[in-house]
Amino acid sequence: MKLNRLRNWALGLIFLAFIVMYIGVFVPVLMPYLLIIGIIMILISVFIYFRVGAMSMQIPTLECPHCHKKTKVLGVEDGCMYCQGLIQVEMAEDGGLYLIPRSKTT
Numbered sequence: 001m002k003l004n005r006l007r008n009w010a011l012g013l014i015f016l017a018f019i020v021m022y023i024g025v026f027v028p029v030l031m032p033y034l035l036i037i038g039i040i041m042i043l044i045s046v047f048i049y050f051r052v053g054a055m056s057m058q059i060p061t062l063e064c065p066h067c068h069k070k071t072k073v074l075g076v077e078d079g080c081m082y083c084q085g086l087i088q089v090e091m092a093e094d095g096g097l098y099l100i101p102r103s104k105t106t
């Protein structure tokens with residue numbers, strides 16, 4: 001779920017960059033600066049996209065205890081990508097990872 005949030009962030013940043021550059025059309029004095037800011041913002045979001053893609057390849061897919069779909073978890077505690085249910089990563093005795101549901105109170 002954290003990966004999805006990062007991806008949404010990158011998407012929002014691209015939209016924001018377009019808005020910033022669009023303002024430049026109406027304010028010719030600021031145009032060069034706004035264009036540079038817009039381009040930098042797009043580069044950052046492209047970088048985030050790239051990182052998210054690389055990270056999701058390294059992360060093992062585990063079965064969600066709530067909806068039993070294969071989900072990707074970032075860190076020890078995260079939410080399911082499909083049902084948003086809170087899950088916790090536990091290590092089995094043989095070293096393998098598995099997911100258990102996490103209570104919201106803690």
Ligand SMILES: [Zn+2]
Pocket residue numbers: 064065066067068069071080081082083084085
């Ligand atoms: Zn789930």
